[in-house]
Amino acid sequence: KSSRISKFCHLSQNSRAITSLQSQSKSYDVIVIGGGHAGTEAATASARSGARTLLLTQKVSTLGELSCNPSIGGIGKGHLVREIDALQGVMGEIADASGIHFRMLNRRKGPAVRGPRGQMDRDLYKENMQDYLLRGADLGIAGIENLDVLEASAEDLLLDEGDEIETLAPLADIAKIEAAGSGEEERLRKAKSLSSAEANASSRRARIKGVVAIESETDSRIEIESKTVILTTGTFLRGVLMIGHERYSGGRHLRDSEEVEPPSVGLALTLERFGFPLGRLKTGTPPRLDGRTIDWDRCNIQPSERPAQPFSHIRQSRGEQPPLAAANTLINCYQTATNEATHKLVMEYAHLLPQYDGMDGKGNGPRYCPSIYKKVERFAERNSHNSFLEPEGLNSHIVYPNGMSGPYPEEIQRQIMRSMKGLEKVEIIRPGYDVEYDFVNPQALTHTLETKSIAGLYLAGQICGTTGYEEAGAQGIIAGANAGRAAYAARIGENAPLPFVLGRDEAYIGVLIDDLVTKGTLEPYRMFTSRAEYRISLRADNADLRLTRKGAEYGLVTDPERLAALDMRETLITDNVERLRDFKLFITDWASRGGDDLSFAAADRPGSEGRKKSAEEVLGMPHVTLKDVEDIMAIVHSEEQTQKTYSDEAYAFNPTPSSVYDTVEASVKYKSYVIRQEKDIESWRKAQGVKIPPTIIYHHSIMPTFSKEEIEKLDRFRPNTFAEASQISGLTPQSLVYLYHHVMRLN
């Protein structure tokens, strides 16, 4: 241990790892427990806000660990990463520095639902995170003064003596109500009673006083004072790992090895003692494969996009690619698929799965990241599911088979994998496993992620019922900002700051937190673009425009370069949109110079050839891209230039730079949608009290845009009003708007 720790003793002036608090100050403004994705964002956000912060984590060597898939971002999740980056969080920069394969998912769909995704070199991600946190490495993120890191295990939380704790509705009650199908109005009623309990209790809330921990270096029990604590213990609360019918205690396996990180039992008991509503969830990870035993030629190649788009806004504003992409050191992924033989094995050996998996309903798993068993069972009509084979690093032969989790006994996992094309001789390096763990019903939290019952105690990450690194990081930055600012203000004797809360119309982070704290969750919550009613304006390309200035006003964005990059992008966007507005194209320009969009041709009445349209109007048409329009603009421009006399000023036509391309295109294309969407949402908001007829039929044939899950839930809960309908988890805001129009038509 000592040799590992001594590695971290070369401290920069910006950050430091401490090995023991025995002889040092034992008081901090903020203590963050857990160094996962929520914890690292929370600790750095708190430190940036001015608070003296301690990041206390079980194993310093696992800072930056990607416990499951070696990738960051994706649809909905990529939006979260860019928002974290816009608030100067760490995830985007570290992902850029460690990425070995990049793709913009949904590229062919509209810019609102495009999601940047990067596959990481797993070791490099960890190394970069540790270099930044422990050695103050400059990764383009401004320094983090005020941060200490200690390797220790938190065992208990201390409260101010004599404080009473208001206990909240037990999660089990809510789960029973769901299971009985007696309507989510009850759940709504409970949520409302929680908010009024919160208001009544605010004057006599208990207050956190500190943390009890066992220090790794000295193996001794220490008490550390702090009036503000953020708990981010992920899957560790009373974690149980499972392979087949074998069960053993643990938070997760150490990377690709048999070694298990211990579960967090003391803290689970503390939360129980404090009366928090706890529930059980589970998640799973697939086996890791030996890439040397895969027949790659039998799989379909999935190259990285080139040029690759970065997550970091600073990099984007400079028009730079992520470093390994710029150095042309990217890898290929591959795609294979399950087949009938795979599905036969999956069903034949289902009885060897851990008991809960589809059997008795305990430990709900992630609906949107299901095990292979769940996929085959749920989509019985399909005879194949894709699996992407993702190499875990530049210097690693380990391969992650995406979508293939299923905690069968190892031998069955091997048979399942070997039934797939290209994997006929594959060897498993470490079998996949599931983890079941405690989480806290997030309805026990306010929008700042502070608990309603204990002042100064915040929760963030998987402990709140979410799944995924990005969802965890997003909560971490909000909890860290609020906790940090409040604690800093208290230390220097300032008034308590206003909360840092993002609205549903400002950010996916706002949608995530609002969903969690108002609706709660009974299954691991994952972000999707469909959860956001304002998704046309909440795009991955404009996260900095939406959030960076607000973050700076709050003291969360401290790097002047970020604001300079934002100014630069804003100016470029305005200039390029204005140029499109001012540039007039003739229909003949478009038709004769390669434009093949028929709707544009049709828009021109016969005999009116030559009618002008602005380039902005042309771009607003379906299927026309900014590049299409600018290709024509360049030709028209060059013709105009050749007609100029020597006294006229000549200038070159430069296409919209890549740093603002997506934003310019989206803001022009979506202009009318945004106006319409805002009107829709506004009218729906006014309609909260409108009655839904009790005779309404919920069926896919009548409501084709609704998902199967939405129809099922509406039919089961049969809400009486739109206020009740909006409390049904899993019903998207857009579907509520459709439902509203449907009911209006029925009336």
Ligand code: FAD
């Ligand atoms: P974590 O990243 O788990 O970090 C928790 C941290 O807290 C760890 O550093 C731990 O050491 C520390 N800690 C715990 N207890 C204590 C204590 N008492 N004292 C001090 N430190 C403590 N995500 C997906 O999106 N899809 C998936 O399919 C998926 N499958 C997964 C499968 C498995 C087996 C696991 C383990 C995770 C999976 N994940 C998946 C989840 C993903 O890893 C998490 O969502 C994400 O890491 C959560 O971040 P977090 O910060 O909340 O917690």
